[in-house]
Amino acid sequence: MRTFERPIVVYSACLAGEAVRYNGGTVEDKLAKTLSNYVNVIKVCPEVAIGLGVPREKIIVYRQGPDMLLFQPATGKDLTKEMISFTEEFLDSLPEVDGFLLKSKSPSCGVSNTLHYRDPWGKEFYARGKGLFAKLVIERFPHLPVEDEGRLKNPEIRDHFLSSIFALADLRSFRPKSIKDLMNFHQRYKYFLMAHHQLKLKQMGRLVAEGSKSLEETYESYKKLFVQTIANRPSKKKHYNVILHIYGHLSSKLKEREKHHFLKLAEDYKEGKIPRTLLIELLKNWAYRFENEYLMTQTYLWPYPEELQHVYN
Ligand code: SF4
Incomplete structure (x- = not known):
């Protein structure tokens, strides 16, 4: 029911098919590849950008107190300053x-699973954490979706990442001409936002309804709240709550047996026995069957292109 704006997503260049890895290789990742058909990709290889060639000697992250440093054991080069200054320049240049x-x-791009050592030679393991480039990206954009392809194998993390980039693209391209436009936008996102943060949803609703500021001011405040709100990954409990709210729009038209079946499935979802998509498909089906225009515009039910839901199925 929804047409999708193309998100603008920064990719590690090796995930976007460029042979820039330390060993001259690239990375085959199904989701990254499929997603690239739906988004505008900006590629970056931070290690090539700081002058390390392809192929190159490995670099590692090591810790010195609270500091995270980047070192190339084979050459004895400390690359921390180069990486920090490239990253700052690169992030400044982005649209x-x-x-x-x-x-x-x-050691540059990892969002979570990068090996950190206690020493620059990589002899003593310290912990797993972020790569230096990724760390600086997250510090600069604390509310933006920043993930690595490893974490996106988890269905909940993947769903949050995909729904967030498409929601942010929608917001970025949206230019309200009136408060009514903003109200309509907010209405389409009602259940989506409710799943992320119920109190913030109310705050945003009040902001739009009050009309005490100019359209421009209201829109700017709305945008900030929207970005902050969707940065919270919805819990199972919150999804369950939203699913029951949506079901409430349809239940009066359902037969007793259908209601019973749905509520049983909802409990199964809550207990982790079935995926959420089963319930969502039923709700979408009933929204079509009963021609419920309100539900057919809800981004919660249509958060991103369907092909992306089936990448790992
Ligand atoms: S620095 Fe990042 S983009 Fe470049 S090869 Fe390594 S992981 Fe890929």
Whole structure:
């Protein structure tokens, strides 16, 4: 029911098919590849950008107190300053982007699973954490979706990332001509926002309804709240709550057996026995059957292109 704006997503260049890895390789990732058909990709390889060639000697992250440093054991080069200054320049040069899809485990790009050492030679393991480039990206854009392809194997993290980049692209391209336009936008996102943060949803509703500021001021405040709100990953409990709210729009038209079946499935979802998509498909089906225009515009039910839901199925 929804047409999708193309999100602008920064990709680690190796995930976007460029042979820039330390060993001259690239990375095959199904989701990154499929997603690239639906988004505008900005590619970056931070290690090539700081002058390391392809192929190159490995670099590692090591810790010195609270500091995270980047070192190339084979050459004895400390690359921390180069990486920080490249990253700052690169982030300054970006247009408004909707998210980052980075390569897991990399000392530069990894969002979570990068090995950190206690020493510059990589002899003593310290902990797993972020790569230096990824760390600086997250510090600069704390509310933007920033993930690596490893974390996106988790269905909840993937769903949050994909729905967020498409919501942010929608927001970025939206130019309300009146408060009514903003109200309509807010209405389409009602259940989506409710799943992320119920109190913020109310705050945004009040902001739009009050009309105490100019359209421009209201829109700017709305945008900020929207971005902050969707940065919260919805819990199972919140999804369950939203699903029951949506069901409430349809239940009076359903037969007793259908109601019973649906509520049983909702409990199964809450207990982790079935995926949420089963319930969502039923709700979408009933929204079509009963021609419920309000539900047919809800982004919660149509958060991103369907092909992306089936990448790992
Ligand atoms: S992980 Fe990052 S630094 Fe490493 S090859 Fe890919 S883009 Fe370059």
